[in-house]
Amino acid sequence: MFRPGQPRLGYVPIWLPLSAFALGALLLTAGVAVGVQYGRHRLLTSGLPVPTPGSSGLVRGLGWPELVAAFAALLVLAAIGIVLFGAYQNYRAVTETFERVKSLMRNILESIPTGVLTLDAGGAVTSLNGPGERLLGLRASAIRGRPVSEALQSAPDLTAWVLGALAGDRLLQEHDFALTEEGSRRVTVRASASDLRDESGQTDGLVVLLRDITEVSRLEAQLRRSDTLAALGTLAAGVAHEVKNPLHALGLNLHLLQAELAPGPPSGNAVGGYLDVLRSELQRLDRIVENFLRFSKPSVPEIKPVDIAALVERVLGLVAFEAAGHGIAIETRLDPDLTRIPGDEGQLSQLFLNVMINALQAMPTGGSLGVATRRDGDWAEVTVRDTGPGIAEDVLPHVFDPYFTTRPTGVGLGLPIAHRIVQGHDGSIDVESQLGSGTTMIIRLPSGGSGRRREER
Missing domain, CATH: 3.30.450.20 (PAS domain)
Structure with a gap:
């Protein structure tokens, strides 16, 4: 496999053959020169005439100047040949590298x-x-x-x-x-x-x-179906549990009313008490069914500009009496720069009311309810903080589950309905809590955009 730092196969540094040839040429020139001088010396010692550089004949080129010039020309030609050979070697190495890179990239894309x-x-x-x-x-x-x-x-x-x-x-x-x-x-x-x-x-x-992503989509759809079935099971169990109690009370009081009417003329006070219980339990059943329908099929939000500060103040006014009755102080810190946001005023009122009531119910013996708003870029953030006992770590993941509650008289739909409303406004709601340190609900809603009616999704 090709790597950028890998040595190129077949590449020979040009200085290596050039240096070898130059050394060989010098040695050859020196050998020829020594041979020529030795020949001249033999001629001198034998008394024969010694050829001069200007004499004619085959030995004319044996003079030093001609000899050096001939070998210099030979050296230049050889150097040119070596340079061309080195350039060819480099070209071949680059071409081979390029082809390997092309092949590698092609194999990657196909693999x-x-x-x-x-x-x-x-x-x-x-x-x-x-x-x-x-x-x-x-x-x-x-x-x-x-x-x-x-x-x-x-x-x-x-x-x-x-x-x-x-x-x-x-x-x-x-x-x-x-x-x-x-x-x-x-x-x-x-x-x-x-x-x-x-x-x-x-x-x-x-x-x-x-x-x-065909297989991924199939698995996601299967997971959604499983979640839906699990949620329906939870809802069914919750509805059965919530409806069973008032039905038991209705049956009991009907039995007592029947017993009261059987012997003779009924007592007005007794009959009135039984009827009050029946009426109360019927109203309770109506609230259970209404909350169930509100959670299972939330209405489409009617998006219009909403004054978020005024809305929060109005909801605080609704819970102020209950807070005062439990000795709970209300503290507010509203951002004056955060005014209007797109939303459904009725649903947002229900959202904040559910969250604040949940906070008040966490402080039955008194405490402090803190409400703050601020702008965070394109988001409007509303935080609701209580000083209650906090939520256990194993309970936190279930606070938005329908019919999940830690209070004996709770229904467990307040926060799930709030969660649905936030989702319908393309926002988010998060919970931060530690045992003994209270709980903070963080609601984030889009702060930009124009009023429009949201289509069914």
Whole structure:
């Protein structure tokens, strides 16, 4: 496998053969010079005439100047040859490295399970890997160079999304599409896009990643169904428990009323008492059913500008009497810069009322209720803090579960209804609590946007 720092195979540093040749040429020149001098010496000692550099004949080139010039020319030619040879070696090494990199990148793109579609700045398809071919049911060779609007005609929704991303819509998030894979199998594909940049950092096109999430979607749907069934089971158990008690009281009082009426003329006070109990229990049943319906099918919020500070003050006025009766002091810290937010005034009133009543019920012997508002970027944050006993760590994950309550007389729908209202406003509600340190509810709601009617989702 190729690594950036790996030595290039077949590469020989140019100075090595050049130095070897220069040393060999020098040794050869020295040997020839020594041989020539030795020959001249033999001629002198034997009395024969010694050839001079200017004499004619084959020995003319044996003079020192001619000899040095000849070998210098030979050395230059050899150096040029070695340079060319080294350049060829380098070119071959670079070419081999480039081919290995191309092969590596091709193998990576073909090995990953994610489809990769690339477009140039003009929206023409430049490449599509194997997984992308299978997900789109297309051949890269058939769509390469074609505009994406033509290449992806079989997936118009994906085409429109890709064109939006290519046009520079940076608000685009991951999006899921239903496509027909090779073999006519329907698959769910999650697409994401990012800029394709050149060496200088300039946008040169678009990279679209396509992930097959068919199995993930199936498991998520199965999990949602399981959660729904579990929630229905919890709701059914809670409703059965809550309805059973008033039904028992109704039956008992009807039995007593029947016993009172059987012997003779009934006592007015006794009959009146029994009827009061029956009426009270019927009202209790009505409240249980109403809360159940409110939780199971919340109404669609009517989004309008709401004065959040005035709304919080009004809800505090509703709980002030109960707080004073339990010796609870109310402390407020409202942000004057946080005025109007988009929301359903009636539902938000119910939200804050449920949370504040829950806080008051946590302090039956008195304490302090703190309510604060502040703006946090694009969010309006409302915190409701009590100085009650706090919530145990193992109980915290269940505070928003329907019909979950730690109070003997509690119904367990106040906080779940509050949670539903917050979800309907695209907000969040969190709980922070420690035993002995009280509890803080943190409600975050979008603070921007214009009034509109929210559609059913």
